[in-house]
Amino acid sequence: MAVPEGHTIHRLSRDLYRTFGGSPVQATSPQGRFSEGAAFVDGRPLTRSTARGKHLFLEFDETLLHIHLGLIGKFRPRPFDVPAGESVRLNLANGGEDWQLTGPQTCAVINRAEEAAITDKLGPDPLARGAKADRFVEQLARKSAPIAAVLLDQAVIAGIGNVYRAEFLFLLGIDPHTPAKQLPTDQAVTLWNLASDLLRVGVKLNRIVTVSRQDAGMALSRVANDDRLYVYKREDQPCRHCDAPISIGKVGGRSVWWCHVCQPA
């Protein structure tokens, strides 16, 4: 359910710093697959936590933990009544709260140079402070691949995943198969701004909600999970704007959903 796109990682970065920032952290690997790395940072204070796209960096002075949750990874507080299980790759504790990392695609000790190598490959992150549309717009103009495929390319825009891509394209009335370079510049800018706005909503609510306040008919924080999106995984349900059935197809090797009426070819 709560599998991560960029909003998840930024929220996690914030929550982890609020919990552990500034004080020594006890790090262990109950699963055993990260024992060395955990021992390396154990007892050191967490000095900073940053998110870039879907990558999380926990800084212990010049030593960093690089974490990428991948498709199924989770990093969450341990329920107070449940002991650390065998699947916990990394457990962080401060004597009060425990946070547990399971199923990550990446969990590794790295240095600054390695961090730079990772972030250099990423496109602009709409959640970064002061991020601008320029580089994103330039890249779109050069890509003939379908816009839905380009939106998943982390070198073009960092942090977008399969839910957001489908929802953005619905909100802008763009068919997912449209070649990226065919988007007018002003529409590309609008797409960037929409990403920026909706990812921020995602960070705040800690889940993806793309419906408008108007369509929801209530505060976004109270919208039911079944009602928070327009098209993602809603095939054969009526479009919330025009009642046409939602279509499903594959673009860039992943399923994509759209309304053929609201998003004409």
Add this chain to the structure above:
DNA sequence: GCAAAATGTCAAG
């Protein structure tokens, strides 16, 4: 009880 799927990414064919 087991298979399948899941919001991701990379490497091999």
Add this chain to the structure above:
DNA sequence: TTGACCTTTTGCA
């Protein structure tokens, strides 16, 4: 383009 990886949750016998 496909398979592999990692784990949890869901749905079907």
